Amino acid sequence: MTHLPQAAHALQRTTTSIISRIRAGFAATLTIAVIASLGACGTAGTSANGLTKTTFMLSWAPDTNHIGVYVAKHNGYFKRAGLDVDIVAVAQAGAEQSVNNGVADFALSNLTNVSTYSLKGATLKQVLQVQRKPSAIWCSLASNTSITRPRDFDGKTFATFGTNESDAVIKQMIQTDGGKGQFDKVTVGTSTFQTLSSGKADFGGFYATWEGVQADMYGPKLNCFTEPDYGVPGNADSIGIITNSKTIKNNPKLVKAFTQAAQQGYEYAYAHPDKAAQILVDEAPEANLKLAFVKRSMHVIVDGQYWGNPKDIASGKLVFGTNDTVSTQQYFDFLANAGAYTDASGKVVRTAPKAKNLVTDRFLAQ
Structure with missing residues (x-):
């Protein structure tokens, strides 16, 4: 050994079960009955300082995929947007089910998970895509x-x-x-x-x-x-921020404020990887992260252009956070052809969900 x-x-x-969280580890247990039995009550309210309270749920222990949200909180982007954001640990049921049921307003997930949950009756949408390649x-x-x-x-x-x-x-x-x-x-x-x-x-x-x-x-x-x-086509790791379609309908101002502040946080992290790494270590002490490790992770992300071409982002050719429905649809089609999708009853679904129906870019700052 x-x-x-x-x-x-x-x-x-801090990394246990990462693959299971991101790659739809809980989706197989979600049923329409569970969705229907829990109302999307939402968590937004008003704090004592007049800010709108809202909740962002992690999908596992804090890591560099979450870093933009921590930066947005630390640098005051959320506060300037009128938000008091509570970053909470992932629930046992998973981030996707928590957002679908209104336990959390936002969470980190990815579009593959959203597609899997959509076949089981969930009403999730991805409002900001962080990662653009597997x-x-x-x-x-x-x-x-x-x-x-x-x-x-x-x-x-x-x-x-x-x-x-x-x-x-x-x-x-x-x-x-x-x-x-x-x-x-x-x-x-x-x-x-x-x-x-x-x-x-x-x-x-x-x-x-x-x-x-x-x-x-x-x-x-x-x-x-x-x-x-x-031979695996498309992008399986379309990591990003999700919310509930009901939240979009009932509180679009909240969704816009959160999305744009988080967008700013991720852009800062991509442009200042070492400073962002320090922020994550300081803001998530419970994770016991090593600064050198987090810095290396951020530099792998930047050097590998996992969040997009920095030159394209700087020039405005690519708006950071834009959802890529082309490469994700290629991956969805692959999963459907492989018989990997199932509905709430466990029956194999051969028709892939449509990525374009599971995203919205309307809340991004252009």
Whole structure:
């Protein structure tokens, strides 16, 4: 068994179940009955200082995907927009269900999750897209010399969070590389790092911008492969901010104020990665994040242009936060063809949701 350094253990506690949160880990349990039984009451109100109170829910422990919201709060963007924003930990039911039920007004999610929930009766919309290209990496330990390419996953054990989506992705990558697409699975109990290091599985999913950085800085070293290189189309990681369609209808001023302040926060973080990293560490002390680690994560994001081409953003060619429905639709179609979508009763849905119906750019500052 490979033992992780102490620093990596501390970081690992903040990254447990990242893939399951972002990649629709809870969506399979959501039913229309649950949605109908909980009203979208909303959390907005007025604080003692006259600001409008609103709630943003994390989708896992604080990390650089959330950084723009922390920056917006720290730098006073929310306050200047008339908002008193409470950043809250993810609920057991998940961020998407919490927003759909009105427990939180906004949350970090991604458009793939929104599409999955839409087939189960949810009324979510993504109002700001942060990430514009995939960051998922599918890896084995570098010490496992039997795996040198995706087709070597054939016959091996996948450390999974149990989603149809991940199965479809791995099968496609293996088959594109000339393999059969057949593998065993074990459900991750604590973290994918620990599952691989214990020998219970041979490969699993991570993110290049977070766990990939962790592995590079603290170990264990990984051997990784990316989806676009092996036949998976579009953008699976369209990370962004979601709200409820009812909130958009009933309180558009709130949605506009929050969206534009968060947009400003992410733009600042993209232009000032080191300063933003310090803000995240200071504003989320409960996460026990290492400053050097967060800085490295931000530089991987900037250098890899995961949030868009900085020159295009600076010139106005790309409005930061604009929802990309082209690459996300390509991914939705892939999932539908693979039989990865199901409705509230568990029946396979072969027609992909329409990405254009699940987003709105109307609240972004142009």
